[in-house]
Amino acid sequence: MTASIVEWKFSEIDNTKIIYIVEVTKREGATWQLKKRYKEFDDLNKSIKKLVPNLPVLPGKTLFAVKDPAELEKRKQGLDAYLKVNKYGCFSFFGFSGRKNGFLCV
Numbered sequence: 001m002t003a004s005i006v007e008w009k010f011s012e013i014d015n016t017k018i019i020y021i022v023e024v025t026k027r028e029g030a031t032w033q034l035k036k037r038y039k040e041f042d043d044l045n046k047s048i049k050k051l052v053p054n055l056p057v058l059p060g061k062t063l064f065a066v067k068d069p070a071e072l073e074k075r076k077q078g079l080d081a082y083l084k085v086n087k088y089g090c091f092s093f094f095g096f097s098g099r100k101n102g103f104l105c106v
Contacts (some may be wrong), residue, residue: 001026005080006033008072015063018072020079041079056085 003024011017017037025031038061045058059078068071 002071003083005076005083008076020076038075038079041082049101056082059080067097 001024003022004022005020007021009019009021011019019035019037020041022034022036024034025032028033041058042061049055059075059082065074
């Protein structure tokens with residue numbers, strides 16, 4: 001399974017929130033997209049860090065919401081790099097459920 005962030009956009013519900021579109025592809029070719037906020041990446045990282053201490057670093061949090069397109073693109077690239085280097089992913093994060101311990105190598 002692979003996962004990558006294909007784009008970012010402002011939320012349709014609240015245009016002050018940023019949504020990252022994650023494309024997940026299974027080995028046999030099935031592909032789907034998920035909408036995730038930065039906080040969900042941060043929560044995933046905190047959960048996995050308890051079990052795997054040497055995780056790659058997420059792009060940093062900011063005191064104020066990032067709105068500059070150049071900064072958002074930079075964060076998108078950092079989150080994408082995190083997904084590619086991080087060998088652990090949460091089943092529920094990628095749209096699966098009911099798996100032992102909720103973790104999966106990607």
